[in-house]
Amino acid sequence: MQNTLLPRLPSADFLKKYIPIAVAGFLLVAINGCSPDTTEVEPEVKTADKYSSEVAEKWAALTLKLTRTTPGFSPPVASRALGYAGLTLYEAVVPGLPDYKSLAGQLNGLQALPAIEAGQTYNWALSANAAQAEILKNLYPTTSAANKVTLDSLKAALRTDYAVEEAAEVVERSEAFGKAIAAAIFEWSKRDGGHEGYNRNFPTDYVVPVFNGSWKPTENGRVNPMQPYWGKNRTFVIRNSVMPLPQPLAVSTSPTSQYYAQHLELYSKNKALTQEEKEISIWWADDPSETFTPPGHSYNLARIAIKTAKVDLGKAAEALARTGIAVADAFILCWKCKYAFSVERPYTFVRRAIDPNWIPFWPAPPFPAYTSGHASQSGAAATVLAAVFGNNFKFTDDTHVSRIRDTARNTDFKARSFSSFWETAEESAYSRFLGGIHTRQDNDTGLKEGRKIGQNINDLAWTK
Template identity: 35%
Template sequence: MKQVFIKTTLILLLVGSLMACQENGDYKEAMKDGAYQISAQTKLTDVMIHDIFSPPVASRIYAYSSIAAYEVAVLADSSYQSMMGQLNGFEKTNFDTSVEIHYPLASLAAYYKVATALIFSEEMMNAHYNTALKEIKSKGIPSKVFENSLALGESVGQHVLDYTKKDNYHQSRSFEKYTIRNDPGSWQPTPPAYMEGIEPHWSKIRTLTLDSANQFISAPPTVFSSDSSSQFFSEAKEVFNIVSNLTKEQKDIAFFWDCNPYKMNVKGHVMFAEKKITPGGHWMGIAGISSKTANLDWKGTSEALAMTSIALFDGFIACWDEKYRSVVIRPETYINRFIDEDWLPVLQTPPFPEYTSGHSVVSNAAAETLTHLFGDSFHFVDSTEVAYGLPIREFNSFRLAAEEAAISRLYGGIHYMPAIVNGATKGTHVGNHLLAKVKTRKDENNSAIAAKSEEIK
C-alpha cells in the first residue's frame, strides 16, 4: 500500500508539474506555425465549392476573412502595420489587449468569425472550428486566456464584418440581371447550361485599394468582324487551330488551371454540376503552400494570405468592369457561327463575357504580390488541384505560374490572345498598385518574408 501511495503521489506531482509548466508559459509555444490558418482556409475553400460561389464572390469571402486574421497579427507584433486606414473605407478602431491573450488563437477566431458569416453552409465551418478548438484546448492554454483570445477574435472579426456591410455587395444582390444584346459581336450564353451572365454589376463593389474599378482600364478589344480577312477572325482562327492541335502538355495545363465552379455535365436528360475550385481559391492555395514551404510563423502566414486575397479581390473587380463594358463574344459562339458549327472548346466556357481573361488578371495580381513577399525565384510545388483529381505542377516563380495560368485559357479554347495579354497587364498593374498603397511592415519594404525564403533555398 505504501508503494502504491508513493507511486500515486509521484504521478500527481508529475501531472501538477506539467500543468504548472503550462501555466508558466509553455502553452505560448502552441500554434506558432501557420498550420491552423492554412487548415481554416482549406476548409473555407471546401465549403465555398460545396456552396458554389462565383469566382468574384469567393474572392470577397477570402479577402475579408484573411484581413481579420491579419489584424490580430498586428496586435501581436508591433513590427506589423494595420490595414485600417490603408484599405478604402476601413476605419481605425482600438481593441482591448490589456488582458493576457494567446494571439494565434485570437487570429484563428477572427478568421472563422468572418468566414462563417459570409458563406451559406455555416454548420460545416462551425464543425471544423469546434474540432480545432478541442485540439487547441489540449495544448494547455489556461481557460481565462482561452476565453480572452476568443473574445478578441470575436471583436476583430465583428469590426471586419461591419466593414463588409458598406461595400455595396448586399445592395447588388437586388440589381437587375444582365440583358442579352442582339448585336452579333456581343457575348451570348453558351452550352450546355446557357447560364445567365454572372455578376454583371461587380464593378460597383467597393474596391479595397483601387481608386476605382476602371483605374487600370485595358486597351479596347479587337473590333468585331465576321469577315475572314479581319483581325477578329484571325484571332478566333488562332483559338480554333491551337485547340485542334493541342499537345498533351498543353491539354494538361488547360485542365490544371480550369478552376470553373460552373462546369455542367449532361447525361441523357439529366444535367448536374461538377463542383470545382475557383481561380482565386487556387491562388489562395498557392499562398498557403508557399507560406508552409518558407516555414513562416502564423503571423507571416496571415500576412501572405491577406495580401494575396486583396490582390484577387481588386483583380476581379477590375476585370469584371471590363467584361461588362466590352461584352465580347466567346470563341465557342464565334467559331460555331463562322468557322465550324461542330467545334467544341477543351474547357467548358464560363458564363460571362470574354474580355479580359479573369485568370490572366487575378493570377498576375496575385503573382506580383507573392513575388514581393517571397522573392522572385521562389520554387514551389503546386498541389492545390490534387484534391480534385489532378497531379501536382512545379514552378520556379509565381510569375511563371501566372504566365502558365494565363495561356491555359487559350489552350482551353475560351479566350482570344488579346484578352490574355491585356488581362495579364491589368493584373500586374493591380498587384503593383496594392504593393504601393498597402504596407504591412513598419520598415515599409516587407523584406522579412523574402529574406526568410532565401534562407531555405
C-alpha cells in the same frame, strides 16, 4: 628540545590582523545566503512571429473546403470571401507584429478597427483562431450542418492546443480581440455591394446588350450571365477602384484583322492539343461545381508557399491577406471590364466566321470573354505572393492531385512544379487559350491588369 610534532600556533600579531577580516567575511556570506532574491524576472512577451503558421494553414484549408462545398460560391463570390477571410486573419495578429501596420485607414472605407489593451499579454494564435471562426461563420452562413460542425471542431481543437499553458485571462482577452476584429470587418463588408452575393449569381433583371460581336448565351443554354453587377462593388484598395478600363480590339471578320487572327490562332491550337497541353488546361480549369474555384486555387498557392517556406504566423497572415485582397479586387475589376464591353466568347466568333461546327476543349462559362478572370486574378495573386516570398520561389502545386481522372478528356490531374509565382499566372492564363475559352488579348490584358492590381496592394503601408 623543541617538539616538532606539535602544531605551530599563529602568532599574536597574525591573530590580531586577520581574525576581524575572517569574521566580517563569514557574516557577509551568512547574510547573503539567508536573504531572499528580490530580482523579478519579466515574463516573455510572445509576438505573433514566434508562433508557427499552423493556425493560418488549417483555417485556410477549411476556408477552401467551405468554398467548394457551399452552394452559390461562384468565382466572384468566392473571391470576396477570401478577401475578407485573409484580411481578418492579418488584423487579428498585426498588433503582435512590432514591424507591421494595420490596414485600417488604408483600405476603402475601413477607418478604424478594435484595438488591444495597452500593456496586456495576448496569445496571437488564439486571437487568430477566434477571428477566423467568427468571420467564416458570417461569410458562409448557408453552408451545411456538417461543415458548421467541422468549423466548431477546428476552433475547439486549436483552442485546446494553444490555451493549455495560458492564464485564463490571457485566453479570454485574446479570443475577445479576435472576435471583435472579425465582427468589425464583417460589418464593413456588408456595405461593399457583394453582401450575400451567393443568393443572386444570375439576376434576371439584367438585359444582355446586343450588337456586332456581343456576348451570346453559352452552349448549355443559360440565358442570364453570372454576376453582371459585380464590377460595381467596392474594391478593397482605393487605387484599384480608379484604374481605367483597357480597350479591347475592334470586332472584325476580315481575315487580315487582329481580331480574326487571334480567333484563328485559338481555333487552330484547339484542334491539335498535345497531351501536356490538355493537362495544363484541366489543371487550371477550377470548375466551380467541382473545385474551390480559380481564386481558391490562388489562395491555395499561398497556403502551399506558407508550408514550403515554413514561415511563422505573422508572415502566413500577411501572405493570405495580400492574396485574398488581390483575388477579390481582381474579380471586381475584371467583371467591370467584362460587362462594360460584353465581348463575345471565341466559340461564338469561330462558329460564325471560321467553323460553324467547332466544339472547344472546354465549354464556355456564362459571362463575357474580355478580360480573362483567370489571367487577372492569377496575375494579381502572383504579384503579391512574390512580394512576400520573393520573385524566385520554387514550389510544387498539388492542388488537384486527389481528383480522379477526367475521362471525358482522357487526362489525369498531375502536380505541377514552378520556379516563380509569375510562372503560375502565365500558365493559368495560357490554359484558357488551350481550352478555347480566351483569345490572347483576353489573357495578355488580364495579366497586365492583374499585375497593376497586385502592385497597388503591395504599395500599401504594410510595415512601419
